[in-house]
Amino acid sequence: xxxxxxxxxxxLQSTYSPKDRAAQAWIVIVGFILLTVTCYFGGGAxxxxxxxxxxxxxxxxxxxxxHPILYIGFTWWIWFLTPLLARLVDYxxxxxxxxxxxxxxxxxxxxxxxxxMKHLPSAVNKGGLPFxxxxxxxxxxxxxxxxxxxxxxxxxxxxxxxxxxxxxxxxFMNWRDYPSYRQHFQxxxxxxxxxxxxxxxxxxxxxxxxxxYWLIESKMFTSAGDPVPFGIRVWSTLHSPGPxxxxxxxxxxxxxxxxxxxxxxxxxxxxxSFLLSQxxxxxxxxxxxxxxxxxxxxxxxxxxxxxxxxxxxxCVIPLTTIEPISEVVTTRLESFSNLEEDGSFKDRSKTYNxxxxxxxxxxxxxxxxxIWKVNEETGQIExxxxxxxxxxxxxxxxxxxxxxxxxxxxLMLISVSSYTEGKFDSFVSAARAIGISSCAQLxxxxxxxxxxxxxxxxxxxxxxxxxxxxxxxxxxx
Numbered sequence: 001x002x003x004x005x006x007x008x009x010x011x012l013q014s015t016y017s018p019k020d021r022a023a024q025a026w027i028v029i030v031g032f033i034l035l036t037v038t039c040y041f042g043g044g045a046x047x048x049x050x051x052x053x054x055x056x057x058x059x060x061x062x063x064x065x066x067h068p069i070l071y072i073g074f075t076w077w078i079w080f081l082t083p084l085l086a087r088l089v090d091y092x093x094x095x096x097x098x099x100x101x102x103x104x105x106x107x108x109x110x111x112x113x114x115x116x117m118k119h120l121p122s123a124v125n126k127g128g129l130p131f132x133x134x135x136x137x138x139x140x141x142x143x144x145x146x147x148x149x150x151x152x153x154x155x156x157x158x159x160x161x162x163x164x165x166x167x168x169x170x171x172f173m174n175w176r177d178y179p180s181y182r183q184h185f186q187x188x189x190x191x192x193x194x195x196x197x198x199x200x201x202x203x204x205x206x207x208x209x210x211x212x213y214w215l216i217e218s219k220m221f222t223s224a225g226d227p228v229p230f231g232i233r234v235w236s237t238l239h240s241p242g243p244x245x246x247x248x249x250x251x252x253x254x255x256x257x258x259x260x261x262x263x264x265x266x267x268x269x270x271x272x273s274f275l276l277s278q279x280x281x282x283x284x285x286x287x288x289x290x291x292x293x294x295x296x297x298x299x300x301x302x303x304x305x306x307x308x309x310x311x312x313x314x315c316v317i318p319l320t321t322i323e324p325i326s327e328v329v330t331t332r333l334e335s336f337s338n339l340e341e342d343g344s345f346k347d348r349s350k351t352y353n354x355x356x357x358x359x360x361x362x363x364x365x366x367x368x369x370x371i372w373k374v375n376e377e378t379g380q381i382e383x384x385x386x387x388x389x390x391x392x393x394x395x396x397x398x399x400x401x402x403x404x405x406x407x408x409x410x411l412m413l414i415s416v417s418s419y420t421e422g423k424f425d426s427f428v429s430a431a432r433a434i435g436i437s438s439c440a441q442l443x444x445x446x447x448x449x450x451x452x453x454x455x456x457x458x459x460x461x462x463x464x465x466x467x468x469x470x471x472x473x474x475x476x477x
Contacts, residue, residue, distance in 0.1 A: 057107040190251070
């Protein structure tokens with residue numbers, strides 16, 4: 001007997017059939033892609049800096065209302081690919097210091113503010129207290145930022161901080177369709193590991209001209225390598241190695257809960273590019289994620305995961321013995337044994353020693369838009385970027401904003417750590433591991449912002465949605 005899948009649109013409070021609406025949704029998506037390609041190759045590349053964000057928003061609104069499942073996938077791909085498009089446009093028509101085109105992912109995500117506002121009155125009763133607390137902290141930081149800082153940086157900061165929260169809340173409120181969302185997450189991240197990993201290897205070997213141009217103009221030599229073949233720290237289609245490492249860490253952990261013919265080719269290119277990114281924070285996050293997954297599933301699933309790890313290891317290790325890949329990876333791995341002499345480790349230690357007390361003594365916070373420190377020689381307050389999530393939270397939000405924000409995160413972590421669904425649903429175990437390992441990285445990386453924040457908040461929300469779904473199913477049985 002033919003079965004038609006019926007899902008629920010939490011914003012419109014109505015049901016829909018993904019199959020019936022798939023054709024029109026893909027027509028819109030393909031039309032969007034063709035418009036972008038036509039503008040780029042048809043002499044309208046400069047227009048893409050405005051057209052791409054605007055059309056991304058329009059497509060996002062259409063999918064959000066008509067096909068919420070594809071909206072989720074569209075959102076992830078906009079995050080993954082927009083930085084590459086920005087580099088291609090810059091290479092073609094010249095450097096744009098305003099980075100207008102990078103507004104597209106934020107516009108697409110901020111569509112979910114409709115879900116947040118609609119369900120806000122009943123959010124606490126429905127289990128959404130962590131999201132509400134975090135949003136209160138960010139809104140507080142926004143108000144303080146408008147008092148002390150310029151409006152444009154404040155708006156940009158608000159997008160960075162709030163986007164992951166409202167997107168995660170949207171995922172949580174669609175808990176009724178958790179199985180479909182789970183399947184879509186797995187499909188998106190399998191393909192992302194394959195595509196981003198393959199491009200990352202090409203980036204390392206070939207060093208495309210648009211990537212070299214971006215590296216030169218952005219002056220990120222210290223963190224992203226040299227603009228020559230075999231000299232780049234891989235960042236693939238993202239905008240720097242850090243976010244790329246976070247995305248690949250997530251995708252590679254999620255592969256353990258997936259199946260299909262793409263798993264092993266995706267793993268081969270994924271792990272190799274992951275190593276070439278040289279992001280030790282993400283390497284550690286991946287290892288922590290593996291430990292969390294293996295300790296939260298049944299023995300039968302543990303054996304299957306161990307076999308997968310062994311097979312993946314046999315596929316990847318031969319590739320890492322090829323020069324100059326071997327030299328790059330070995331040198332970075334050896335740095336773990338001598339962190340005291342590592343320049344990056346020294347810089348982070350100095351940052352903590354210099355700014356920790358100042359951050360914890362900031363009651364009101366400096367608000368969104370800028371991070372501040374006191375120059376020890378002049379005594380003057382200066383603007384500085386803090387590469388630490390913990391310091392960033394307290395510098396920006398102060399104690400008044402940090403308490404609800406961190407409180408929301410802690411509530412989520414306590415909740416997902418107590419779930420038992422991971423014993424029979426490996427995706428729940430993987431999502432929880434991804435969320436917890438991302439939170440652990442806040443010590444040395446501002447992983448609550450941008451695409452990294454989308455991953456941290458989003459996967460914790462998926463674990464919460466799974467728990468609510470299974471609990472509801474149990475109540476019905």
